[in-house]
Amino acid sequence: MPQIRTSEPIAKVDTAWLRMEQPTNLMMITGVVTLAGPVEYERLLDTIRTRWLAFKRFRQKAVDRPTGAHWVTDEDFEIHAHVRRVALPGKADQAELEEFVSDLASTALDPSRPLWQFHYIENYAGGPVIVQRIHHSYADGIALVQVFLSLTDTAPEPPPAALDPAEWRKTQVEQSSVFRRLVEPAKNGFGLARHWTRKVTEEGLRVLADPDRAAHFAGEASGLARELVHSVSLPDDPKTIFKGRLGVRKRVAWAEPLPLDEVKALSKALGCTVNDLLIATVTGSLNSYLLDRGERPSAGTEIRATVPVNLRPLEHARELGNHFGLVFLSLPVGESNPLKRVRFVSERMNELKSGRQATVAFGLLAALGMGPSALQKPALQLLSDKATTVLTNVPGPQQPLYFAGERVKDMMFWVPQNGSIGMGISIFSYDGQVFFGVITDRKLVPEPHQIIDRFRPEFEKLVYLSLLLPVDRPEAPLLAEALVRD
Numbered sequence: 001m002p003q004i005r006t007s008e009p010i011a012k013v014d015t016a017w018l019r020m021e022q023p024t025n026l027m028m029i030t031g032v033v034t035l036a037g038p039v040e041y042e043r044l045l046d047t048i049r050t051r052w053l054a055f056k057r058f059r060q061k062a063v064d065r066p067t068g069a070h071w072v073t074d075e076d077f078e079i080h081a082h083v084r085r086v087a088l089p090g091k092a093d094q095a096e097l098e099e100f101v102s103d104l105a106s107t108a109l110d111p112s113r114p115l116w117q118f119h120y121i122e123n124y125a126g127g128p129v130i131v132q133r134i135h136h137s138y139a140d141g142i143a144l145v146q147v148f149l150s151l152t153d154t155a156p157e158p159p160p161a162a163l164d165p166a167e168w169r170k171t172q173v174e175q176s177s178v179f180r181r182l183v184e185p186a187k188n189g190f191g192l193a194r195h196w197t198r199k200v201t202e203e204g205l206r207v208l209a210d211p212d213r214a215a216h217f218a219g220e221a222s223g224l225a226r227e228l229v230h231s232v233s234l235p236d237d238p239k240t241i242f243k244g245r246l247g248v249r250k251r252v253a254w255a256e257p258l259p260l261d262e263v264k265a266l267s268k269a270l271g272c273t274v275n276d277l278l279i280a281t282v283t284g285s286l287n288s289y290l291l292d293r294g295e296r297p298s299a300g301t302e303i304r305a306t307v308p309v310n311l312r313p314l315e316h317a318r319e320l321g322n323h324f325g326l327v328f329l330s331l332p333v334g335e336s337n338p339l340k341r342v343r344f345v346s347e348r349m350n351e352l353k354s355g356r357q358a359t360v361a362f363g364l365l366a367a368l369g370m371g372p373s374a375l376q377k378p379a380l381q382l383l384s385d386k387a388t389t390v391l392t393n394v395p396g397p398q399q400p401l402y403f404a405g406e407r408v409k410d411m412m413f414w415v416p417q418n419g420s421i422g423m424g425i426s427i428f429s430y431d432g433q434v435f436f437g438v439i440t441d442r443k444l445v446p447e448p449h450q451i452i453d454r455f456r457p458e459f460e461k462l463v464y465l466s467l468l469l470p471v472d473r474p475e476a477p478l479l480a481e482a483l484v485r486d
Contacts (some may be wrong), residue, residue: 010062010069010137018062018069018137020418021108024246024441027136028115029144030105031413032097032254035128039404041085044120044130047404048083051151057320061114062137074114081110083118093125098252101131105250105414105439109135127409139320140308141394141415147320152401152408236385237303240333241293242286243388246422247443254412255452257433258459260398266459269466270339272346275393277462278427278434279349280342282391283331284458287341289451290333301334305391306421307352327352328387338461384419396430414439 010018021027052058060071088096100121109115115135122128134144237243267277290297306326329352332344392415401408412435417424422441427434436455438448445451 006073006075007063008060008071010071014137015064015069018064018135020136020416023108023248025417025419025421026105026108027416027418028105028109028133029136029141029413029415030101030252030439031132031144031148031411032101033130033132033148033403033408034124034126034410035130035403036407036409038122038128039120039406041120043404044118045079045083047151048118049079052147053079055147055320057138058114058116061112062135077114081113082116083120085120085122087123088121091125092123097121097124097126097129098254101252102250102442104131104133105252106248109133128406130403136416141392141413142308143320145394145396145413149397149401152403154399154401156402156405156407237388238301240290240297240303240388241295242303242423242444243420244422244444246420246441249442250439251442251446251448252414252437252439253448253452254435254437255455257410257435258456260429260432260434262463263434263459266463266466269469270342270462272342273349276342276346276349278393279329279331279391280338280345281455281458281462282425282427282436283333283335283341283345284338284461285451285454286331287333287336288454288458292450297334299334299336301332302330303333303388304328304330304386305389305425306387307391307393308415329391331389338458339465342462384417384421387421389423389425390415390417390421391425391427393427394429396428398429398432400431410435412437 017027057071059074059077061074063070063072086100088100090096104119109117115138117133119131120128121131132148138144139147263274263277267274270277272280286303287297305328307329309327329345330348332341335341335344394413396411408430410433411430412426412428414424414426414437417439422444424439426437426439428437429435436452438452440446440448440451
């Protein structure tokens, strides 16, 4: 009878995220899902037992030892410690829900258990709510969205096979690489390192066999080195009210969603991508907030956002673990012209697409995960000093989903910030709508609604300006600048 492994080394990149935890910035991804109607608690538990716990990783806790970090099976696992029923006080409206989520985002998960929790809120005025927390060391946001989607169906009642735990798990294992990786024991915690060692060895043999390849290989290495030097040599971000000494309490807020069709139509009219448009809208909100708080940034003032970039091959889109890099994106918060902000963001995004910052950041995190904790914090602080916010934009499914038989109305999530970064901005699209969320340090921005409530007005400014553009002119965004005066 084969021996069951109860401990596995944690991948080095995931170890880096595990060790980033500090009281002022907890490394949790927090999500809120609103349902159209109530679900039976027992059915909720059955869904999580059958589908969430089909991933072996979620029965394991993270143990960081001097010899390295390991996933260790929780022999005392109890599902009720991870799935809890709660009720909101008072009116149980959005303000009460935001306060509850803010408290969870400020409270560390229990390190003696697997690092995840679901809270089921039955009395929210907008419909039943599921609040989920999971530590970043388990996976990045893109993977966790896919894992959460495995809890849902595309119809109120799933097909009969999906109701049978063994059959559902068998189907998912056959169809998805995420199950193959998580359900089966890891072969070796240093598999990623071996993979890259093998690739480097193979590349070296090719260089020996083909001298012309040496120039290309040297050019690639030189390019990566330049990106690393560029990243660490960036000046620190300017001091604004968004950046300062952090406290231990977080505040979350979210806005009414925008129709995705309107966002797509406007991006086409302005000659930019949907992502460019949304980020420019976020930048306009930050600019407006600074002005109302008495800060008047000069025309050239920029702050940086660290933006996660997916590095997974398509065939591994549903694997857990962290497979993303980070890039620094400049946001022109000192620019008062909305159309110039769109052009600025579009140009910066195009520059980043042709660079290697994300790959360098992934390699740097892996290297930090191999080293001692004492070296990680100064290195991460060095990088976080160069940014003011974390900005994520994750595309979700564009069709209605059902959780335990009830339609999912809304979804929003917040990713953690590291080091001295005190603000995170999340953009998420689902079922034809675009959702915006902000998480801030309470000492720096005590009322994040004052930022997020500006998203729609900033979007409507761009809608208005687009109506003044010449028709069928590819250079319309440039011509439109004359319509706006600084």
